[in-house]
Amino acid sequence: MTTDPQAGTNVQEIAAGIFRINTPVPLPDGQLFSFNQYLVVDDEPLLFHSGPRQLFPLVSQAIASVMPLERLRYVGLSHVEADECGALNLFLAAAPQAVPLCGSLAGMLSIADMADRPPRTLADREDLVLGSHTVRWFDTPHLPHGWECGLMMDTQTRTFFCGDLFTQPGNSEKALVDTDILGPSEAFRRQMDYYAHAPQTAAMLAGLAQQAPRTLACMHGSAWQGDGASLLGKLSEALSAAR
Template sequence: MTTNSQSGTNVQEIAMGIFRINTPVPLPDGSLFSFNQYLVVDDEPLLFHSGPRQLFPLVSEAIASVMPVERLRYIGLSHVEADECGALNLFLAAAPQAVPLCGSIAAMVSMSDLADRPPRALADGEELPLGNHTMRWFDTPHLPHGWECGLMMDTRTHTLFCGDLFTQPGNSEKALTDADILGPSETFRNQMDYYAHAPQTAALLAGLAQQEPRTLACMHGSAWQGNGASLLRQLSVALSAQR
Protein backbone atom coordinates (compact mmCIF):
# COMPACT_ATOMS: atom_id res chain seq x y z
CA MET A 1 0.00 0.00 0.00
CA THR A 2 1.39 3.38 -1.02
CA THR A 3 0.98 5.87 1.81
CA ASN A 4 2.50 8.89 0.09
CA SER A 5 2.23 9.12 -3.69
CA GLN A 6 4.72 11.99 -3.97
CA SER A 7 7.59 10.21 -2.18
CA GLY A 8 6.56 6.67 -3.07
CA THR A 9 6.57 5.66 0.60
CA ASN A 10 4.78 2.34 1.01
CA VAL A 11 4.00 -0.22 3.70
CA GLN A 12 3.60 -3.98 3.22
CA GLU A 13 3.39 -6.96 5.55
CA ILE A 14 6.40 -9.27 5.13
CA ALA A 15 5.62 -11.71 7.97
CA MET A 16 2.76 -12.14 10.40
CA GLY A 17 2.32 -8.77 12.13
CA ILE A 18 5.58 -7.37 10.70
CA PHE A 19 5.40 -4.53 8.18
CA ARG A 20 8.12 -3.05 5.97
CA ILE A 21 7.94 0.73 5.54
CA ASN A 22 9.90 1.69 2.44
CA THR A 23 10.87 5.07 0.98
CA PRO A 24 12.95 5.36 -2.23
CA VAL A 25 15.37 8.29 -2.12
CA PRO A 26 17.28 9.68 -5.14
CA LEU A 27 21.07 9.73 -4.90
CA PRO A 28 23.26 12.50 -6.39
CA ASP A 29 24.01 10.36 -9.46
CA GLY A 30 20.31 10.02 -10.22
CA SER A 31 19.96 6.43 -9.03
CA LEU A 32 17.62 5.39 -6.23
CA PHE A 33 18.35 3.97 -2.79
CA SER A 34 15.75 2.71 -0.34
CA PHE A 35 15.35 3.28 3.38
CA ASN A 36 13.31 0.71 5.29
CA GLN A 37 11.83 0.65 8.75
CA TYR A 38 10.10 -2.39 10.25
CA LEU A 39 6.99 -2.17 12.39
CA VAL A 40 6.03 -5.07 14.66
CA VAL A 41 2.36 -4.68 15.57
CA ASP A 42 1.66 -6.27 18.93
CA ASP A 43 0.60 -5.48 22.49
CA GLU A 44 3.81 -3.46 22.81
CA PRO A 45 4.59 -2.34 19.24
CA LEU A 46 8.17 -1.99 18.06
CA LEU A 47 9.64 0.13 15.29
CA PHE A 48 13.10 -1.06 14.22
CA HIS A 49 15.06 1.78 12.58
CA SER A 50 13.48 5.22 13.02
CA GLY A 51 14.73 6.44 9.65
CA PRO A 52 16.51 9.76 9.15
CA ARG A 53 14.99 12.81 10.82
CA GLN A 54 13.87 14.25 7.48
CA LEU A 55 11.83 11.12 6.74
CA PHE A 56 9.85 11.34 9.98
CA PRO A 57 6.67 12.77 8.37
CA LEU A 58 6.64 10.00 5.76
CA VAL A 59 7.44 7.16 8.18
CA SER A 60 4.93 8.32 10.79
CA GLU A 61 2.28 8.67 8.07
CA ALA A 62 2.97 5.08 7.00
CA ILE A 63 2.77 3.80 10.58
CA ALA A 64 -0.54 5.62 11.05
CA SER A 65 -1.97 3.65 8.12
CA VAL A 66 -1.45 0.47 10.19
CA MET A 67 -1.83 1.63 13.82
CA PRO A 68 -1.76 4.84 15.88
CA VAL A 69 1.79 6.19 16.15
CA GLU A 70 1.24 7.02 19.81
CA ARG A 71 0.91 3.27 20.58
CA LEU A 72 4.60 2.65 19.87
CA ARG A 73 6.39 1.17 22.86
CA TYR A 74 9.91 0.64 21.52
CA ILE A 75 12.07 2.43 18.93
CA GLY A 76 14.86 -0.02 18.14
CA LEU A 77 18.21 0.56 16.49
CA SER A 78 21.15 -1.57 15.44
CA HIS A 79 23.78 1.15 15.78
CA VAL A 80 24.09 4.92 15.89
CA GLU A 81 23.59 6.41 12.44
CA ALA A 82 21.08 8.88 11.03
CA ASP A 83 19.12 6.25 9.13
CA GLU A 84 18.96 4.10 12.26
CA CYS A 85 17.95 6.70 14.82
CA GLY A 86 17.86 10.18 13.26
CA ALA A 87 14.12 10.50 13.93
CA LEU A 88 14.27 8.76 17.31
CA ASN A 89 13.45 11.78 19.47
CA LEU A 90 10.63 12.82 17.14
CA PHE A 91 9.05 9.41 17.65
CA LEU A 92 9.60 9.61 21.40
CA ALA A 93 7.69 12.91 21.35
CA ALA A 94 4.88 11.38 19.27
CA ALA A 95 4.61 8.23 21.40
CA PRO A 96 4.64 9.11 25.12
CA GLN A 97 5.21 5.52 26.30
CA ALA A 98 7.98 4.68 23.83
CA VAL A 99 11.61 4.13 24.83
CA PRO A 100 14.77 3.55 22.75
CA LEU A 101 15.77 -0.10 22.41
CA CYS A 102 19.39 -1.03 21.73
CA GLY A 103 22.39 -3.00 22.91
CA SER A 104 24.29 -2.20 26.09
CA ILE A 105 27.23 -0.53 24.30
CA ALA A 106 24.98 1.79 22.28
CA ALA A 107 23.08 2.67 25.45
CA MET A 108 26.26 3.41 27.39
CA VAL A 109 28.18 5.44 24.82
CA SER A 110 25.42 7.24 22.90
CA MET A 111 21.74 6.69 23.60
CA SER A 112 21.86 7.61 27.30
CA ASP A 113 22.92 11.07 26.12
CA LEU A 114 21.34 11.44 22.67
CA ALA A 115 17.86 10.12 23.44
CA ASP A 116 15.25 12.22 25.20
CA ARG A 117 14.27 9.22 27.35
CA PRO A 118 16.53 6.56 28.91
CA PRO A 119 17.04 3.55 26.64
CA ARG A 120 16.14 -0.04 27.33
CA ALA A 121 19.45 -1.87 26.89
CA LEU A 122 19.39 -5.53 25.89
CA ALA A 123 22.17 -8.00 26.67
CA ASP A 124 23.42 -10.50 24.11
CA GLY A 125 20.83 -13.29 23.84
CA GLU A 126 18.24 -11.46 25.95
CA GLU A 127 14.61 -11.85 24.90
CA LEU A 128 11.94 -9.16 25.01
CA PRO A 129 8.27 -10.25 24.80
CA LEU A 130 6.00 -7.88 22.89
CA GLY A 131 2.86 -10.01 23.16
CA ASN A 132 2.53 -12.52 20.35
CA HIS A 133 6.09 -11.80 19.24
CA THR A 134 9.30 -12.17 21.23
CA MET A 135 12.43 -10.36 20.15
CA ARG A 136 15.88 -11.87 20.75
CA TRP A 137 18.88 -9.52 20.75
CA PHE A 138 22.34 -10.37 19.38
CA ASP A 139 25.45 -8.27 20.00
CA THR A 140 27.31 -8.05 16.66
CA PRO A 141 30.25 -5.70 17.27
CA HIS A 142 31.74 -4.43 13.99
CA LEU A 143 29.19 -6.42 11.95
CA PRO A 144 28.96 -4.73 9.64
CA HIS A 145 30.61 -1.68 11.20
CA GLY A 146 30.28 0.19 14.55
CA TRP A 147 31.40 -1.49 17.79
CA GLU A 148 27.92 -0.95 19.24
CA CYS A 149 26.18 -2.92 16.45
CA GLY A 150 23.48 -5.42 17.31
CA LEU A 151 20.65 -7.22 15.53
CA MET A 152 17.41 -8.83 16.66
CA MET A 153 15.13 -11.66 15.60
CA ASP A 154 11.46 -12.35 16.14
CA THR A 155 11.44 -15.89 17.51
CA ARG A 156 7.84 -16.55 16.40
CA THR A 157 8.22 -15.83 12.69
CA HIS A 158 12.02 -16.29 12.59
CA THR A 159 12.36 -12.84 11.05
CA LEU A 160 15.91 -11.53 11.45
CA PHE A 161 16.11 -7.74 11.47
CA CYS A 162 19.50 -7.78 9.80
CA GLY A 163 20.18 -4.06 9.49
CA ASP A 164 22.81 -3.20 6.88
CA LEU A 165 23.54 -6.83 5.98
CA PHE A 166 22.53 -7.57 2.38
CA THR A 167 22.14 -3.89 1.45
CA GLN A 168 20.73 -3.66 -2.07
CA PRO A 169 20.65 -0.62 -4.36
CA GLY A 170 17.56 0.59 -6.21
CA ASN A 171 14.07 1.51 -5.09
CA SER A 172 13.22 -2.05 -3.94
CA GLU A 173 9.62 -1.97 -5.09
CA LYS A 174 9.24 -5.64 -4.16
CA ALA A 175 8.80 -5.80 -0.39
CA LEU A 176 9.57 -9.52 -0.08
CA THR A 177 11.54 -11.67 -2.51
CA ASP A 178 13.07 -15.12 -2.77
CA ALA A 179 15.39 -14.07 -5.59
CA ASP A 180 19.15 -13.56 -5.21
CA ILE A 181 20.01 -10.61 -2.96
CA LEU A 182 23.58 -11.63 -2.14
CA GLY A 183 24.82 -10.89 -5.67
CA PRO A 184 23.39 -7.35 -5.84
CA SER A 185 24.45 -6.60 -2.27
CA GLU A 186 28.02 -7.78 -2.90
CA THR A 187 28.23 -5.73 -6.11
CA PHE A 188 27.07 -2.69 -4.15
CA ARG A 189 29.51 -3.38 -1.28
CA ASN A 190 32.43 -3.72 -3.65
CA GLN A 191 31.80 -0.17 -4.85
CA MET A 192 31.94 1.21 -1.29
CA ASP A 193 32.88 -1.37 1.31
CA TYR A 194 31.10 -0.56 4.57
CA TYR A 195 32.14 -3.71 6.46
CA ALA A 196 34.70 -3.58 9.26
CA HIS A 197 36.02 -7.10 8.38
CA ALA A 198 36.74 -7.78 12.04
CA PRO A 199 38.36 -11.04 13.20
CA GLN A 200 35.07 -12.27 14.72
CA THR A 201 32.88 -11.58 11.67
CA ALA A 202 32.73 -15.22 10.53
CA ALA A 203 31.88 -16.42 14.04
CA LEU A 204 29.13 -13.82 14.40
CA LEU A 205 27.57 -14.79 11.07
CA ALA A 206 27.77 -18.47 12.04
CA GLY A 207 25.95 -17.67 15.28
CA LEU A 208 23.21 -15.84 13.41
CA ALA A 209 22.91 -18.75 10.97
CA GLN A 210 22.30 -21.09 13.91
CA GLN A 211 19.09 -19.16 14.62
CA GLU A 212 17.74 -20.43 11.27
CA PRO A 213 15.97 -17.26 10.15
CA ARG A 214 13.30 -17.65 7.50
CA THR A 215 12.89 -13.97 6.65
CA LEU A 216 15.66 -11.37 6.44
CA ALA A 217 14.35 -7.85 7.06
CA CYS A 218 16.98 -5.77 5.25
CA MET A 219 17.30 -2.08 6.01
CA HIS A 220 18.06 -1.18 2.40
CA GLY A 221 16.38 -3.22 -0.30
CA SER A 222 13.82 -6.00 -0.45
CA ALA A 223 13.24 -8.27 2.51
CA TRP A 224 14.08 -11.88 1.67
CA GLN A 225 12.45 -15.23 2.47
CA GLY A 226 14.03 -18.65 2.32
CA ASN A 227 16.89 -20.50 3.99
CA GLY A 228 18.42 -17.59 5.89
CA ALA A 229 21.07 -19.78 7.51
CA SER A 230 22.43 -20.77 4.12
CA LEU A 231 22.45 -17.18 2.87
CA LEU A 232 24.28 -15.95 5.97
CA ARG A 233 26.92 -18.63 5.47
CA GLN A 234 27.28 -17.62 1.83
CA LEU A 235 27.82 -14.02 2.96
CA SER A 236 30.52 -15.20 5.37
CA VAL A 237 32.32 -17.02 2.55
CA ALA A 238 32.14 -13.93 0.32
CA LEU A 239 33.58 -11.71 3.05
CA SER A 240 36.33 -14.19 3.95
CA ALA A 241 37.40 -14.48 0.30
CA GLN A 242 38.38 -10.81 0.27
CA ARG A 243 40.45 -10.74 3.44
Protein backbone atom coordinates in the same frame (compact mmCIF):
# COMPACT_ATOMS: atom_id res chain seq x y z
CA MET B 1 -0.18 0.08 0.18
CA THR B 2 1.29 3.40 -0.93
CA THR B 3 0.96 6.03 1.78
CA ASP B 4 2.63 8.94 -0.04
CA PRO B 5 2.39 8.77 -3.85
CA GLN B 6 4.78 11.67 -4.39
CA ALA B 7 7.60 10.20 -2.29
CA GLY B 8 6.70 6.61 -3.08
CA THR B 9 6.53 5.61 0.59
CA ASN B 10 4.72 2.30 0.97
CA VAL B 11 3.81 -0.26 3.64
CA GLN B 12 3.63 -4.03 3.13
CA GLU B 13 3.36 -6.96 5.53
CA ILE B 14 6.34 -9.29 5.14
CA ALA B 15 5.50 -11.71 7.99
CA ALA B 16 2.60 -12.07 10.40
CA GLY B 17 2.28 -8.73 12.19
CA ILE B 18 5.52 -7.34 10.72
CA PHE B 19 5.36 -4.50 8.21
CA ARG B 20 8.07 -3.03 5.98
CA ILE B 21 7.90 0.75 5.53
CA ASN B 22 9.86 1.66 2.40
CA THR B 23 10.86 5.01 0.93
CA PRO B 24 13.03 5.31 -2.23
CA VAL B 25 15.48 8.21 -2.07
CA PRO B 26 17.67 9.46 -4.95
CA LEU B 27 21.43 9.31 -4.44
CA PRO B 28 23.71 12.15 -5.62
CA ASP B 29 24.39 10.25 -8.86
CA GLY B 30 20.66 10.00 -9.57
CA GLN B 31 20.26 6.32 -8.69
CA LEU B 32 17.57 5.31 -6.20
CA PHE B 33 18.33 3.84 -2.80
CA SER B 34 15.71 2.54 -0.37
CA PHE B 35 15.33 3.23 3.33
CA ASN B 36 13.27 0.68 5.26
CA GLN B 37 11.84 0.62 8.75
CA TYR B 38 10.11 -2.41 10.25
CA LEU B 39 7.02 -2.17 12.41
CA VAL B 40 6.08 -5.08 14.68
CA VAL B 41 2.42 -4.64 15.63
CA ASP B 42 1.70 -6.23 19.00
CA ASP B 43 0.68 -5.38 22.55
CA GLU B 44 3.87 -3.34 22.80
CA PRO B 45 4.63 -2.28 19.22
CA LEU B 46 8.22 -1.96 18.05
CA LEU B 47 9.69 0.13 15.24
CA PHE B 48 13.14 -1.06 14.18
CA HIS B 49 15.15 1.76 12.54
CA SER B 50 13.68 5.24 12.94
CA GLY B 51 14.94 6.45 9.56
CA PRO B 52 16.61 9.86 9.11
CA ARG B 53 14.97 12.96 10.57
CA GLN B 54 13.93 14.16 7.13
CA LEU B 55 11.86 11.00 6.59
CA PHE B 56 9.93 11.33 9.85
CA PRO B 57 6.76 12.80 8.27
CA LEU B 58 6.66 9.98 5.69
CA VAL B 59 7.43 7.18 8.14
CA SER B 60 5.02 8.42 10.81
CA GLN B 61 2.28 8.72 8.19
CA ALA B 62 2.97 5.16 7.10
CA ILE B 63 2.81 3.86 10.69
CA ALA B 64 -0.49 5.69 11.19
CA SER B 65 -1.94 3.76 8.24
CA VAL B 66 -1.39 0.53 10.21
CA MET B 67 -1.91 1.61 13.85
CA PRO B 68 -2.05 4.78 15.95
CA LEU B 69 1.42 6.30 16.11
CA GLU B 70 1.09 7.06 19.82
CA ARG B 71 0.85 3.31 20.56
CA LEU B 72 4.56 2.81 19.80
CA ARG B 73 6.36 1.32 22.78
CA TYR B 74 9.89 0.78 21.43
CA VAL B 75 12.04 2.49 18.79
CA GLY B 76 14.90 0.11 18.11
CA LEU B 77 18.25 0.66 16.46
CA SER B 78 21.20 -1.47 15.41
CA HIS B 79 23.88 1.20 15.83
CA VAL B 80 24.21 4.96 15.95
CA GLU B 81 23.76 6.33 12.44
CA ALA B 82 21.24 8.74 10.90
CA ASP B 83 19.19 6.09 9.10
CA GLU B 84 19.07 4.02 12.30
CA CYS B 85 18.13 6.68 14.83
CA GLY B 86 18.06 10.13 13.20
CA ALA B 87 14.33 10.54 13.90
CA LEU B 88 14.44 8.81 17.29
CA ASN B 89 13.55 11.83 19.43
CA LEU B 90 10.76 12.83 17.04
CA PHE B 91 9.16 9.43 17.57
CA LEU B 92 9.62 9.70 21.33
CA ALA B 93 7.78 13.03 21.23
CA ALA B 94 4.96 11.56 19.14
CA ALA B 95 4.56 8.41 21.26
CA PRO B 96 4.51 9.29 24.99
CA GLN B 97 5.15 5.69 26.18
CA ALA B 98 7.93 4.91 23.70
CA VAL B 99 11.55 4.36 24.72
CA PRO B 100 14.69 3.65 22.70
CA LEU B 101 15.64 -0.02 22.36
CA CYS B 102 19.27 -0.94 21.75
CA GLY B 103 22.21 -3.01 22.92
CA SER B 104 23.90 -2.32 26.24
CA LEU B 105 26.95 -0.78 24.59
CA ALA B 106 24.95 1.61 22.40
CA GLY B 107 22.95 2.66 25.43
CA MET B 108 26.05 3.41 27.48
CA LEU B 109 28.07 5.08 24.71
CA SER B 110 25.44 7.23 23.01
CA ILE B 111 21.72 6.70 23.42
CA ALA B 112 21.51 7.47 27.16
CA ASP B 113 22.84 10.92 26.28
CA MET B 114 21.35 11.51 22.81
CA ALA B 115 17.79 10.31 23.45
CA ASP B 116 15.13 12.29 25.27
CA ARG B 117 14.22 9.22 27.36
CA PRO B 118 16.45 6.54 28.90
CA PRO B 119 16.82 3.48 26.66
CA ARG B 120 15.72 -0.07 27.33
CA THR B 121 18.95 -1.94 26.73
CA LEU B 122 19.32 -5.61 25.88
CA ALA B 123 22.20 -7.97 26.59
CA ASP B 124 23.47 -10.45 24.01
CA ARG B 125 20.83 -13.19 23.40
CA GLU B 126 18.33 -11.47 25.72
CA ASP B 127 14.65 -11.85 24.79
CA LEU B 128 12.01 -9.12 24.97
CA VAL B 129 8.33 -10.11 24.90
CA LEU B 130 6.15 -7.74 22.91
CA GLY B 131 2.97 -9.82 23.21
CA SER B 132 2.60 -12.64 20.73
CA HIS B 133 6.03 -11.73 19.33
CA THR B 134 9.32 -12.12 21.19
CA VAL B 135 12.45 -10.44 19.86
CA ARG B 136 15.95 -11.69 20.64
CA TRP B 137 18.95 -9.35 20.63
CA PHE B 138 22.40 -10.25 19.29
CA ASP B 139 25.52 -8.20 19.95
CA THR B 140 27.40 -7.96 16.63
CA PRO B 141 30.29 -5.52 17.19
CA HIS B 142 31.69 -4.29 13.86
CA LEU B 143 29.22 -6.43 11.89
CA PRO B 144 28.88 -4.80 9.50
CA HIS B 145 30.20 -1.68 11.23
CA GLY B 146 30.05 0.15 14.54
CA TRP B 147 31.48 -1.05 17.84
CA GLU B 148 28.00 -0.91 19.39
CA CYS B 149 26.27 -2.74 16.53
CA GLY B 150 23.59 -5.32 17.27
CA LEU B 151 20.77 -7.08 15.43
CA MET B 152 17.56 -8.83 16.46
CA MET B 153 15.19 -11.60 15.44
CA ASP B 154 11.52 -12.29 16.05
CA THR B 155 11.51 -15.82 17.43
CA GLN B 156 7.88 -16.46 16.43
CA THR B 157 8.14 -15.79 12.69
CA ARG B 158 11.95 -16.30 12.47
CA THR B 159 12.22 -12.80 10.97
CA PHE B 160 15.80 -11.54 11.30
CA PHE B 161 16.12 -7.76 11.39
CA CYS B 162 19.52 -7.77 9.73
CA GLY B 163 20.17 -4.04 9.40
CA ASP B 164 22.84 -3.21 6.83
CA LEU B 165 23.54 -6.84 5.97
CA PHE B 166 22.50 -7.63 2.38
CA THR B 167 22.13 -3.96 1.42
CA GLN B 168 20.75 -3.74 -2.12
CA PRO B 169 20.66 -0.68 -4.42
CA GLY B 170 17.55 0.49 -6.26
CA ASN B 171 14.05 1.38 -5.11
CA SER B 172 13.21 -2.19 -4.03
CA GLU B 173 9.60 -2.10 -5.22
CA LYS B 174 9.08 -5.72 -4.16
CA ALA B 175 8.83 -5.85 -0.39
CA LEU B 176 9.60 -9.57 -0.13
CA VAL B 177 11.52 -11.72 -2.60
CA ASP B 178 12.97 -15.22 -2.77
CA THR B 179 15.45 -14.44 -5.54
CA ASP B 180 19.16 -13.67 -5.24
CA ILE B 181 19.95 -10.68 -3.02
CA LEU B 182 23.55 -11.63 -2.20
CA GLY B 183 24.78 -10.91 -5.75
CA PRO B 184 23.37 -7.35 -5.91
CA SER B 185 24.44 -6.74 -2.32
CA GLU B 186 28.03 -7.82 -2.92
CA ALA B 187 28.22 -5.81 -6.16
CA PHE B 188 27.09 -2.73 -4.23
CA ARG B 189 29.53 -3.41 -1.39
CA ARG B 190 32.47 -3.64 -3.77
CA GLN B 191 31.77 -0.07 -4.92
CA MET B 192 31.89 1.31 -1.36
CA ASP B 193 32.86 -1.28 1.22
CA TYR B 194 31.00 -0.50 4.43
CA TYR B 195 32.04 -3.64 6.32
CA ALA B 196 34.58 -3.49 9.15
CA HIS B 197 35.92 -7.01 8.30
CA ALA B 198 36.56 -7.78 11.95
CA PRO B 199 38.41 -10.98 12.94
CA GLN B 200 35.25 -12.39 14.54
CA THR B 201 32.92 -11.69 11.59
CA ALA B 202 32.77 -15.30 10.38
CA ALA B 203 32.06 -16.58 13.89
CA MET B 204 29.27 -14.05 14.41
CA LEU B 205 27.64 -14.91 11.08
CA ALA B 206 27.83 -18.61 11.98
CA GLY B 207 26.12 -17.88 15.29
CA LEU B 208 23.36 -15.95 13.56
CA ALA B 209 22.92 -18.77 11.05
CA GLN B 210 22.25 -21.15 13.93
CA GLN B 211 19.06 -19.18 14.64
CA ALA B 212 17.64 -20.48 11.32
CA PRO B 213 15.94 -17.29 10.13
CA ARG B 214 13.28 -17.65 7.45
CA THR B 215 12.85 -13.97 6.57
CA LEU B 216 15.65 -11.38 6.34
CA ALA B 217 14.36 -7.86 6.96
CA CYS B 218 16.98 -5.73 5.20
CA MET B 219 17.23 -2.02 5.97
CA HIS B 220 18.11 -1.19 2.37
CA GLY B 221 16.47 -3.27 -0.34
CA SER B 222 13.87 -6.00 -0.50
CA ALA B 223 13.27 -8.33 2.41
CA TRP B 224 14.04 -11.95 1.57
CA GLN B 225 12.48 -15.31 2.45
CA GLY B 226 14.07 -18.73 2.32
CA ASP B 227 16.90 -20.61 4.00
CA GLY B 228 18.44 -17.75 5.94
CA ALA B 229 21.13 -19.91 7.51
CA SER B 230 22.45 -20.89 4.09
CA LEU B 231 22.44 -17.30 2.85
CA LEU B 232 24.30 -16.07 5.94
CA GLY B 233 26.88 -18.78 5.28
CA LYS B 234 27.31 -17.60 1.71
CA LEU B 235 27.73 -14.02 2.93
CA SER B 236 30.46 -15.21 5.28
CA GLU B 237 32.25 -16.94 2.40
CA ALA B 238 32.03 -13.82 0.25
CA LEU B 239 33.44 -11.62 3.01
CA SER B 240 36.24 -14.08 3.73
CA ALA B 241 37.20 -14.12 0.06
CA ALA B 242 37.25 -10.32 0.00
CA ARG B 243 39.83 -10.00 2.75
